[in-house]
Amino acid sequence: xxxKLTPKLLKYLIISSFSLIILYTTFxxxxxxxxxxxxxxxxxxxxxxxxxxxxxxxxxxxxxxKPVYDYTCPFHRNSWNCLRNQRENMGKINSWKWVPEKCxxxxxxxxxxxxxxxxxxxxxxxxxxxxxxxxxxxxxxxxGDLTAKKWKRKGAWRGAFFxxxxxxxxxxxxxxxxxxxxxxxxxRDSGKDEAEGTYRVDVDIPADDWAGIxxxxxxxxxxxxxxxxxxxxxxxxxxxxxxxxxxxxxxxGMLEGYKAVVESMAAYVQREFSRKSLKFWRLQSPRHFxxxxxxxxxxxxxxxxxxxxQLDSWFDPSVNGVNKEARKFNRLIREAIQGTDIRVxxxxxxxxxxxxxxxxxxxxxxxxxxxxxxxxxxxxxxxVPDTWVDILSQLIHDGLETR
Numbered sequence: 001x002x003x004k005l006t007p008k009l010l011k012y013l014i015i016s017s018f019s020l021i022i023l024y025t026t027f028x029x030x031x032x033x034x035x036x037x038x039x040x041x042x043x044x045x046x047x048x049x050x051x052x053x054x055x056x057x058x059x060x061x062x063x064x065x066k067p068v069y070d071y072t073c074p075f076h077r078n079s080w081n082c083l084r085n086q087r088e089n090m091g092k093i094n095s096w097k098w099v100p101e102k103c104x105x106x107x108x109x110x111x112x113x114x115x116x117x118x119x120x121x122x123x124x125x126x127x128x129x130x131x132x133x134x135x136x137x138x139x140x141x142x143x144g145d146l147t148a149k150k151w152k153r154k155g156a157w158r159g160a161f162f163x164x165x166x167x168x169x170x171x172x173x174x175x176x177x178x179x180x181x182x183x184x185x186x187x188r189d190s191g192k193d194e195a196e197g198t199y200r201v202d203v204d205i206p207a208d209d210w211a212g213i214x215x216x217x218x219x220x221x222x223x224x225x226x227x228x229x230x231x232x233x234x235x236x237x238x239x240x241x242x243x244x245x246x247x248x249x250x251x252x253g254m255l256e257g258y259k260a261v262v263e264s265m266a267a268y269v270q271r272e273f274s275r276k277s278l279k280f281w282r283l284q285s286p287r288h289f290x291x292x293x294x295x296x297x298x299x300x301x302x303x304x305x306x307x308x309x310q311l312d313s314w315f316d317p318s319v320n321g322v323n324k325e326a327r328k329f330n331r332l333i334r335e336a337i338q339g340t341d342i343r344v345x346x347x348x349x350x351x352x353x354x355x356x357x358x359x360x361x362x363x364x365x366x367x368x369x370x371x372x373x374x375x376x377x378x379x380x381x382x383x384v385p386d387t388w389v390d391i392l393s394q395l396i397h398d399g400l401e402t403r
Contacts, residue, residue, distance in 0.1 A: 051103035067382035073139035082380035087362035108393040110144025114165040126223035136385035174207035223282040262336040282345040284326035288355040300376035305353040
């Protein structure tokens with residue numbers, strides 16, 4: 001029986017072999033094999049011609065649903081921990097990928113990045129939006145070193161130390177960057193009236209929280225902006241601006257005062273900080289209040305990012321909408337740091353799209369919305385700031401590589 005089947009088997013094997021050879025030849029003619037690339041050869045920003053990581057579009061990518069970190073990260077802040085607070089659509093929020101127009105944006109490799117930053121320190125200085133940023137940064141990097149510990153330098157608000165790499169990240173809370181303090185109104189009858197007064201802002205003096213860090217950090221990220229409004233400093237208790245110990249006359253309004261502070265602080269950083277350090281100034285993180293301010297029933301219950309055609313109607317100062325201040329402040333920041341070695345972190349445009357990615361009503365406390373309104377200013381974590389981390393890490397990589 002075997003001898004009768006042998007010719008058939010031989011015929012079948014011959015035909016099959018020829019078919020496989022033809023298929024193999026055709027496939028590799030159309031699809032030449034990709035040559036392996038060492039992991040250390042990831043191109044730097046400078047090697048990508050005309051690269052602008054800040055200009056691009058958001059592309060929906062379901063493979064990104066699972067974030068780099070989860071709700072158990074010990075560096076979380078409660079109201080931004082949207083996974084723990086069971087914010088709706090978190091999978092969808094984290095499925096959007098920022099794709100620059102003419103270059104690649106790589107997801108940060110925590111181990112590789114901290115290897116680059118071994119024995120170095122990164123400092124964030126500014127308001128709660130820089131804190132939002134640093135929490136994302138810490139949670140992403142912790143994936144590469146689970147032994148990371150909470151850490152605070154004198155003057156720092158929060159931070160972390162990563163023992164495996166002797167690497168430190170600190171955040172210094174300085175909402176106006178410049179030093180400011182309450183000055184009670186003088187009463188003729190009883191001396192000081194603590195209920196009335198003004199806030200003195202010395203535009204040329206840095207806040208105590210970061211005044212002594214000039215020689216400490218190798219990389220710094222500055223910001224200010226979200227406290228510069230009449231909800232924080234109403235006209236009844238205004239900001240009054242001083243320079244060289246004397247009131248600036250005529251008195252400055254809010255926008256002129258902001259300009260004076262940013263110019264003075266940029267000059268201070270340029271003068272006092274080492275040229276060897278990498279310095280960045282983060283432009284404004286846009287708000288997405290719809291229908292009113294935070295205390296006027298403003299809302300951000302959106303399921304999808306905005307379309308590019310919608311952005312001007314939300315953010316152009318000429319429209320005079322709720323969220324107009326970001327672009328206005330950005331113009332002043334760019335003017336202030338021109339001619340310095342401070343680099344721009346322009347996260348404004350890419351973040352303007354993401355009306356869907358704020359904590360909104362999911363704040364972790366039952367009465368939070370009733371007291372504070374929806375949060376359409378800070379960002380869910382994980383979320384949009386993780387893309388900021390990807391961009392910053394790539395810029396740091398490139399900046400250190402070219403020194």
